Amino acid sequence: MHAIEKIMARAAGVPRVGAGEIVTVKVDFAEVNDLYLQTIYSFREMGGTSVWDPEKICFVFDHYAPAPTIRSAQIHKEMRGFVKEQGLTHHFDINTGVCHQVMPEAGIVRPGMILVATDSHTTTHGAFGAFGTGVGATDMATILISGEMWMRVPEVMKIEINGTLPQGTLAKDVILHVMGQLGASAAVYKAIEFCGTYVEGLGVSDRMVLCNMAVEMGAKTAFMVPNEAVLSYVNQRYGTDFEVPVTDDDFEYPLSHVFDVSDLPPQVAVPHRVDHVMPIDQVEEVPVHQAFIGSCTGGRLEDIAVAADLLRGKQIHPDCRLVLIPASSEVFLEANQKGYIEDLMKAGATISTPGCGPCLGAHEGVIAEGEVCISATNRNFPGRMGSTGGAIYLGSPAVAAVSALTGKLTDPRKYWGGESV
Ligand SMILES: CC(C)[C@H](C(=O)O)[C@@H](O)C(=O)O
Numbered sequence: 521m522h523a524i525e526k527i528m529a530r531a532a533g534v535p536r537v538g539a540g541e542i543v544t545v546k547v548d549f550a551e552v553n554d555l556y557l558q559t560i561y562s563f564r565e566m567g568g569t570s571v572w573d574p575e576k577i578c579f580v581f582d583h584y585a586p587a588p589t590i591r592s593a594q595i596h597k598e599m600r601g602f603v604k605e606q607g608l609t610h611h612f613d614i615n616t617g618v619c620h621q622v623m624p625e626a627g628i629v630r631p632g633m634i635l636v637a638t639d640s641h642t643t644t645h646g647a648f649g650a651f652g653t654g655v656g657a658t659d660m661a662t663i664l665i666s667g668e669m670w671m672r673v674p675e676v677m678k679i680e681i682n683g684t685l686p687q688g689t690l691a692k693d694v695i696l697h698v699m700g701q702l703g704a705s706a707a708v709y710k711a712i713e714f715c716g717t718y719v720e721g722l723g724v725s726d727r728m729v730l731c732n733m734a735v736e737m738g739a740k741t742a743f744m745v746p747n748e749a750v751l752s753y754v755n756q757r758y759g760t761d762f763e764v765p766v767t768d769d770d771f772e773y774p775l776s777h778v779f780d781v782s783d784l785p786p787q788v789a790v791p792h793r794v795d796h797v798m799p800i801d802q803v804e805e806v807p808v809h810q811a812f813i814g815s816c817t818g819g820r821l822e823d824i825a826v827a828a829d830l831l832r833g834k835q836i837h838p839d840c841r842l843v844l845i846p847a848s849s850e851v852f853l854e855a856n857q858k859g860y861i862e863d864l865m866k867a868g869a870t871i872s873t874p875g876c877g878p879c880l881g882a883h884e885g886v887i888a889e890g891e892v893c894i895s896a897t898n899r900n901f902p903g904r905m906g907s908t909g910g911a912i913y914l915g916s917p918a919v920a921a922v923s924a925l926t927g928k929l930t931d932p933r934k935y936w937g938g939e940s941v
């Protein structure tokens with residue numbers, strides 16, 4: 521069996537499972553975000569009175585945090601009421617951050633667990649060797665009642681990535697390149713395992729970038745074998761009471777792809793598809809009106825550090841805005857302690873409180889008709905970040921930062937190391 525199948529077999533209480541089988545699994549943890557008040561209504565409609573385990577559920581206010589409308593304030597109010605009524609152990613209110621950042625930070629995520637959330641980017645947690653997948657409001661309501669859900673065991677697609685990146689190319693460029701090569705429907709209902717010499721050496725943040733965007737290829741979940749960086753992060757935050765699932769040596773992958781990223785230049789996904797990907801030099805000179813660095817894809821300390829290093833002592837272009845939103849309060853505090861926030865504010869950045877912000881077009885920097893945004897996030901369909909007449913390019917935080925500097929899509933290698941060439 522594959523490690524993912526072993527996770528599901530354990531959770532289903534059976535000795536083995538195989539791709540295509542329908543199994544009922546016990547969920548190890550469930551998250552509901554502030555777009556899913558409907559979950560509570562469905563919970564009650566189904567006759568739910570108390571949740572299956574108040575220690576294994578959290579509500580996270582991140583998509584509309586702090587509440588930008590009366591409606592979202594009302595939603596937060598009702599959800600806070602449910603948290604109190606049910607005595608949930610974990611609640612992440614408007615002062616914490618994006619669910620996929622705050623849950624690992626809080627020591628909720630560990631290898632071998634089944635984590636479900638009302639968010640498609642729950643695939644992010646494959647970075648920790650967990651089975652993370654998104655569910656809808658109704659499924660989540662049944663899970664809150666029973667602690668269980670049915671799943672079809674996904675086929676596992678191996679994506680082997682080898683090589684060492686050239687300077688100026690980051691993990692986001694790698695996943696964009698993979699998506700550009702394989703396409704947005706390459707992995708529908710499959711599990712993606714990322715492996716290879718490039719992946720083995722990755723730190724936690726870069727692992728999260730790759731797994732986060734697995735769902736942009738349709739994946740049900742993502743997986744990486746935990747390395748030392750992941751294990752020490754989890755030991756620090758969660759503890760050691762977990763078992764790392766190991767794929768059998770004789771497991772045969774039904775699907776596999778191999779990439780070498782040794783000569784990969786920075787990439788961008790051009791409007792309006794995540795898999796319309798090309799090297800940055802094919803779209804340089806496109807004027808940009810806004811750059812956004814943030815979200816569960818590109819709002820971590822490493823992303824902010826790259827931007828600060830590129831923009832320290834400089835001024836962004838007068839015709840371009842740079843919106844920067846740390847993925848969590850912990851990230852914000854650390855970036856502040858390291859001076860990155862000051863560097864970026866002095867360079868002209870607009871800093872907002874941790875959360876999703878404009879990533880899904882909610883608030884804190886949506887774009888107007890005819891505007892172009894270079895974004896370190898994960899989706900660029902029309903209307904994603906504001907007006908449907910806007911255009912979104914997806915890139916690394918480095919591409920976003922230097923494009924804000926020049927006011928047009930720019931190759932960050934020209935500014936790497938602080939000197940513009
Ligand atoms: C929560 C939900 C509305 C959505 C998702 O499931 O991904 C959002 O987070 C997004 O990124 O579009």
Ligand code: SF4
Pocket residue numbers: 582583618619639641814815816817875876879880897898
């Ligand atoms: S940051 Fe963006 S992609 Fe991540 S959960 Fe929020 S809206 Fe979705």
